[in-house]
Amino acid sequence: xxxRKKMVERVTALMGTPETIRNIGIVAHIDHGKTTLSDNLLxxxxxxxxxxxxxxxxxxxxxxxQARGITIDASNVSMVHEYEGKEYLINLIDTPGHVDFGGxxxxxxxxxxxxxxxxxxxxxxxxxxxxxxxxxxxxxxxPVLFINKVDRLINELQVDSQEMQVRLGKLIDHVNKLIxxxxxxxxxxxxxxxxxxxxxxxxxxLYNWAIxxxxxxxxGISFNDVYDYCKKEDxxxxxxxxxxxxxxxxxxxxxxxxxxxxxxxxxxxxxxxxKELPIAKAMxxxxxxxxxxxxxxxxxxxxxAGEVATGxxxxxxxxxxxxxxVSGAAKKNRIQQVGIFMxxxxxxxxxxxxxxxxxVTGLKDAIVGSTVTTxxxxxxxxxxxxxxxxxxxxx
Ligand code: GDP
Numbered sequence: 001x002x003x004r005k006k007m008v009e010r011v012t013a014l015m016g017t018p019e020t021i022r023n024i025g026i027v028a029h030i031d032h033g034k035t036t037l038s039d040n041l042l043x044x045x046x047x048x049x050x051x052x053x054x055x056x057x058x059x060x061x062x063x064x065x066q067a068r069g070i071t072i073d074a075s076n077v078s079m080v081h082e083y084e085g086k087e088y089l090i091n092l093i094d095t096p097g098h099v100d101f102g103g104x105x106x107x108x109x110x111x112x113x114x115x116x117x118x119x120x121x122x123x124x125x126x127x128x129x130x131x132x133x134x135x136x137x138x139x140x141x142x143p144v145l146f147i148n149k150v151d152r153l154i155n156e157l158q159v160d161s162q163e164m165q166v167r168l169g170k171l172i173d174h175v176n177k178l179i180x181x182x183x184x185x186x187x188x189x190x191x192x193x194x195x196x197x198x199x200x201x202x203x204x205x206l207y208n209w210a211i212x213x214x215x216x217x218x219x220g221i222s223f224n225d226v227y228d229y230c231k232k233e234d235x236x237x238x239x240x241x242x243x244x245x246x247x248x249x250x251x252x253x254x255x256x257x258x259x260x261x262x263x264x265x266x267x268x269x270x271x272x273x274x275k276e277l278p279i280a281k282a283m284x285x286x287x288x289x290x291x292x293x294x295x296x297x298x299x300x301x302x303x304x305a306g307e308v309a310t311g312x313x314x315x316x317x318x319x320x321x322x323x324x325x326v327s328g329a330a331k332k333n334r335i336q337q338v339g340i341f342m343x344x345x346x347x348x349x350x351x352x353x354x355x356x357x358x359x360v361t362g363l364k365d366a367i368v369g370s371t372v373t374t375x376x377x378x379x380x381x382x383x384x385x386x387x388x389x390x391x392x393x394x395x
């Protein structure tokens with residue numbers, strides 16, 4: 001069997017079992033290393049050549065496209081990661097790092113259940129780190145932390161091993177203070193980040209290595225060893241022993257929730273309809289046989305298929321030819337293609353069950369923020385907001 005065919009089979013098998021899915025975003029202040037980290041994850045998972053990962057497809061955007069929230073990037077990728085002998089499907093939604101793209105970050109947060117917050121070890125938290133963290137918490141998206149550019153602490157700031165650990169500890173404390181200040185309830189419920197527990201990883205995306213307490217236990221590599229490898233400028237050896245993609249994807253699989261675990265809390269946070277209705281229960285349990293509820297978080301242009309609406313499927317299953325209501329539109333729309341991502345490629349499939357990120361064509365009335373459902377009178381999802389300003393309102 002060809003490599004591609006095998007990968008298609010793996011991806012389609014995994015999307016049918018929500019326990020093996022993780023929908024995540026990587027969020028960061030600009031230049032802290034989000035792109036370099038994403039490239040590592042994709043390259044490591046063997047889904048794409050390292051040279052290709054992270055490249056964006058640009059297209060001309062006209063006024064109508066802008067008005068409807070159509071974006072210019074191909075920003076969703078999926079990868080298969082093996083953890084403790086079991087395969088997982090990690091759907092990674094790209095989130096722009098620039099402050100002007102705050103609205104896009106919030107859209108992406110709507111689709112995911114967990115976030116990897118990337119912080120430059122030298123710069124520490126920046127205004128945009130706070131903004132993206134706040135957005136994640138508001139959308140009920142659980143954070144884990146990746147402290148990047150640790151090599152700079154050692155080779156540029158010339159701190160010693162002890163000072164390095166003190167600085168990293170202070171940075172973690174600071175992030176926890178932010179989380180506590182932004183959402184004390186979640187903080188108390190165990191959403192603080194904790195190196196000893198394994199929800200913090202440290203590393204260098206540029207040099208392809210990372211370490212976490214679980215990885216230290218597995219490999220026997222300590223902070224002092226990390227320091228020595230960096231000091232000796234032998235980070236290649238460190239990357240062989242502690243590859244970044246393995247450390248970060250292990251952390252994602254182990255500590256970020258699967259859709260079944262996540263949707264209960266997320267639906268309560270982003271949907272304000274009657275929680276006793278069957279549809280509320282279906283969404284909270286990611287019931288694939290219930291009515292369809294799908295929220296559009298991105299619309300992009302495909303050179304062959306035309307407009308592709310990407311979003312999060314909370315309940316039901318998407319199939320070709322399905323007739324659906326789009327919030328704010330008078331007439332039903334007919335779903336044409338349904339697809340998921342394999343690497344950066346959109347892969348057409350017969351059926352996509354709840355809990356996945358799906359990409360569909362045929363939703364001609366959809367805008368970013370639309371609620372798409374088989375129910376005639378469903379309360380739409382809360383409109384996607386950034387800060388206190390509504391960025392997109394659902395008509
Ligand atoms: P983004 O804006 O968050 O996507 O950041 P990029 O991934 O584009 O990285 C910004 C800059 O930091 C680039 O010049 C990278 O090469 C550099 N960079 C990324 N990760 C590291 C790292 O771990 N160590 C060092 N020294 N530089 C890094």
